[in-house]
Amino acid sequence: MSSSHWVAPVADAPVDATVPLPGSKSMTNRALILAALAEGPGTVVRPLRSRDTLLMADALRGLGVGIVEEDDRWRVSPNELAGPAQVDVGLAGTVMRFLPPVAALARGPVDVDGDPRSRERPMGPILAALRALGAEIDDGGRDAMPFTVRGTGAVAGGAVTIDASGSSQLVSGLLLAAPRFAKGVEVRHEGPPVPSAPHLEMTVRMLREAGAAVETGEDVWRVAPGAILGREWVIEPDLSNAAQFLGAALVTGGRVTVPGWPDGTAQPGDALRGLLARMGAEVAAGPDGLTVRGTGTFHGVDADLHEVGELTPVLAALAALAGTPSRLTGIAHLRGHETDRLAALVSEINGLGGDVRELPDGLEIRPRPLHGGVFRTYDDHRMVMAAAVLGLAVPGVEVENVATVGKTLPGFTELWGRMLTGKG
Template sequence: MSSPHWSAPVAHAPVDATVAIPGSKSMTNRALILAALAGSPATVTRPLRSRDTELMAGALRSLGVGVGEDFDDWQVLPGELTGPARIDCGLAGTVMRFVPPVAALADGEVVVDGDPYARRRPMGPLITALRELGADIDDGGRGALPFTIRGRGTVEGGTVTIDASGSSQLVSGLLLAAPRFEKGVEVRHVGPPVPSAPHLAMTVEMLRERGAAVEVEDDVWRVAPGPLRGGETVIEPDLSNAAQFLGAALVTGGRVTVPGWPERTTQPGDALRGLLAAMGAEVTSGPDGLTVRGSGTFEGLEADLHEVGELTPVLAALAALASSPSRLTGIAHLRGHETDRLAALVNEINALGGDATELPDGIAINPRPLRGGVFHTYDDHRMVMAAAVLGLAVPGVEVENVATVGKTLPDFTELWGSMVTA
C-alpha cells in the first residue's frame, strides 16, 4: 500500500532552474472583491487558481455576482447582492475578513462559516466594527465563525475604532467595501502595531486604481463613498510563494530564477531580496527576473518579520539548516493564522532533531544535524513549503497532508520536483 505522506525530494546536486510562480493570492482576492463591487464588468487577468481564490469566487457567486471563466482569466459581472446565501470561508483569512463587509450590503440573510480551525481565528473586532457601522450580525456572542448577517441592502458606514493587531485583514476588509457604504468609512486602529503593513498598502493602492478616494494618516484610513471602476486588473506573481524556491538555491548552492518579478510592488514577498542576501545569497534582478545564487553554506538570520510574517515558515526551515543561530521576531500574530505557526514550527523542527525555541514574539533556532521523519502540516500550506526546504538536505522527510498546499499553490509538488531534478 502506498504511503499517505509525500516524500520530500533530496537535492543530490545544486539546483539550476527557472521557476514560474502563479499569481498572487492576496492580489487576486482583493481584485475579485473590487470587481464585484464595481459599476461595470471587470477582468482579473492571470489570477491564482487555488482553494483560497476559488472559495472567494464561490462566495461572490453565492451573493449574486457573476464570476465566469475566460480561459485562465476571470470575468466578473457585478450584480445586485442578495440572500439568502451561505458563504464557505474554508481556512482563507481573506475570505472570512473580506466577504462579510460585502455580505452586509446584500438584501437578505447570509450565513458565514468555514473549516473547524477557522472558527478559532480572530473575527471579533471585525464583527464589532461592522455592527458599529450599521450591520446586523448574529454571532451568538462568540466573536467568531459561524455567524449570520441580516443584510438590508445598504450599510450606513462612518467612523469606527478597531484593534487590528491580530491581522491587517481586519482593516483591509472594511476598506475594500467602504466605497459602497453610504458614508464611506474612517477606520482608526488603536492597539499594538498592525502586522503586514505591505498588505494594507496593497489594499490602498488597488482601491485607488479602481477610482476610490483613500486617505491614510498614521493609523487612520479614510475611504470616501463613490463608484468603483471595472476594467482589467493584471495579477503579479505571488512573491511569497517564491520563498521556498529561492531558498532552495541557498540550501543546495545552486541558482533559481523567478521570472516576472515586478520592479515595484506592494507584495510583502519582495522583502526576500534583502532577507536572503542577509543569509549569504547573491541576489540579482534583471530582464530575466529575480535570481538567487547560493554557495552551499549560509548564515542564520536575525530579523523582525512583523511586516512579512508569511515568510516565517520557509525562513525558519532555512534557519534550521544554516551555519549559525537565528532569531525571528515580531511575529506573535502568527499564533492566529491557519494554525499556531510558531508552535507548529517549533514542534516539527524539533521532531527532526532540531533545536527551536518559541519566544514571546517569535522563534529562536540553533542549527543541529537533522534526521528524517514525519513532518506534520496542521492544514497549513506554508508548513508544506517549510518541510520541502528541509527535505532538500535531510533524507527521509515525509510530509503529512501535502494536499493542503492547494490553498495557495496547487501545482507545488510538480514545480518542486521539476526544480530539484532540473
C-alpha cells in the same frame, strides 16, 4: 512510510532552474472583491486558481455576482447582491475578513462558516466594527464563525475604532467595501502595531486604482463613498510563494530564477531579496526576473518579520539548516494563522532533531544535524513549503497531508520536482 505521506525529495546536486509562479492570492482576492462591487464589468487577468481564490469566487457567485472563468482570466459582472446565501470560507483569512462587509451590502441573510480551525481565527474586531457601521450580525455572542450577516442592501458607514493587531485583513476587509457604504469609512486602529503593513499598502493602492478616494495617516485610513470602477486587473506572480524555491538555491548552492518579478510591488514577498541576501545569497534582479544564487554556505539571521510574517515558516526551515543561529521576531500574531505557526514550527523542526525555542514574539533557532521523520502540516500550506526546504538536505522527511498546499499553490509538488530536475 504512510501512503498518505509525501517524501520530500533530497537535492543530489545544486539546483539550476527557472520557476514560473502562479498569481498572487492576495491580489486575486482583492481584485475579485473590487470587481464584484464595481459599477461595470471587470476582468481579472492571470488570477491564481487555488482553494482560497476559488472559495472567494464561489462566495461572490452565491451573492449574485457573475464570474466566468476563461483560459487566463476571470470575467466579473456585478449584480445586485442578495441572499439568502451560504458562504464557505474554508481556512482563508482573506475570505473570512473580506466577505462579511460585502455580505452586509446584500439584501437578505448570508450565513458564513468554514473549516473547524477557522472558528478559532480572530473575527471579533471586524464583526464589532461592522455592527458599529450599521450592519446586523448574529453570531450567538461568539465573536467568531459561524455567523449570519442580515443584509438590508445598504450600510451606513462612518467612523470606527478597532484593534487590528491580530491581522491587517481586519482593516483591509472594511476598506475594500467602504466606497459602497453611504458615508464611506474611517478606520482607526488602537492597540499593538498592525502586522503585514505591505498588505494594507496593497489594499490602498488597488482601491485607488479602482477610482476610490483614500487618505491614510498613522493608524488611520479614510475611504470616501463613491463609485468603484470596473477595470482590468493584471495579477502579479505570488512573491511569498517564491520563498521555498529561492531558498532552494541557498540550501543547495545553486541558482533559481523567478520570472516576472515586479520592479515595484506592495507584496510582502518582495522582502525576500534582502532577507536571503543577509543569509548569504547572491540576489540579482534583471530582465529574466529575480535570480538567487547560493554560494555553498549560508548563515542565520536576526530579523524582525512583523511586516512579512507569512515568510516565517520557510525562513525558519532555512535557519534550521544554516551555519549559525537565528532569531525571528515580531511575529506573535502567527499564533492566530491557519495554525499556531510558532508552536507548529517548534514541534516539527524539533521532531527532526532541531533546536527551536519559542519566544514571546518569535523563534530562536540553533542549527543542529537533522534526521528524517514525519513532519505534520496542521492544514497549513506554508508548513508544507517549510518541510520541502528541510527535505532538500535531510533524507526521509515525510510530509503529512501535502495536499493542503493547494490552499495557495496547487501543483506545488510537480513544480518542486521540475525545479530539482532543472525543468522548472
